[in-house]
Amino acid sequence: MKCAKLITLLTAAAGVLIISGCSGYTQGFPYPEKVQTVCVEMFESKSxxxxxxxxLTEALCKQIEAQTPYKIVSDxxxxxxxxxxxxxxxxxxVLNTDSETGLPIQRELAVNAVFTWKNLITGKMYANNKKIKSAGTYADGQEVELAGKVAVNKAAEKIVEAMQLEW
Incomplete structure (x- = not known):
């Protein structure tokens, strides 16, 4: 009988924790609700x-359409x-070198970017000059362009992650 009461009490306590939001998840919409469309301007480059x-601009548009409720508009x-x-x-x-020759074995290509996300109706800044860094690695003899594509896609993912509301 005591065991049944203990199980009932533990089940009720777990239910209270889940309902109260202590489970680690937010109960609301993870993105600003007043936004339905996003215009992504071509990123500039100092590089x-x-x-x-x-x-980066293309990858970001694809990520926004795939991962958020927003629609991309060009106008x-x-x-x-x-x-x-x-x-x-x-x-x-250079990440790794050959111990005998000292020549690079593995390298990293890093992209450092900054972005701003602004509500054009209210003027609210969701992100203002937010910095992100992403990287892709490649081995000696591999195409650096592939590492660049990986770094750019990771940067787009980080921007989309930053579009979520903080909780």
Whole structure:
């Protein structure tokens, strides 16, 4: 009899924790509800490496459409909100070297960017000059462009993650 009461009490306590929100999950909508459309302006680039700004803009549009409830619109006048930003730098770092020759074995290509997300109707800034960093790795002899695509896609994912409301 005592065991049945203990199980009932533990079940009720777990239910209270879940209902009260102590389970680690937010109970609301994870994105600003007053936004339905997003215009993503072409990212600028301070880097001498060209093309990454186009890839980041395209990857971000795809991520927003796939991961959020928002629709991408190309015309700023039809958008509820606007995202724009800049690639501040693209750098390469040697991660591993051959112990005998000292030549690089594995490298990293890092993309440092900053972005702003603004509600065009209310003027509210959801993100203001928020910095992100992402990277892709490649081995000696592999295409650096592949590491660049990985880094750009990770940057787009981080921007979309930053679009969620903080809780």
């Amino acid at each position: 001498f490496r060209r093309g990454y700004e186009f890839e 700023r006048s039809r958008a509820d909100s606007l995202i724009y930003g800049e690639i501040e730098s693209i750098s390469q770092t």
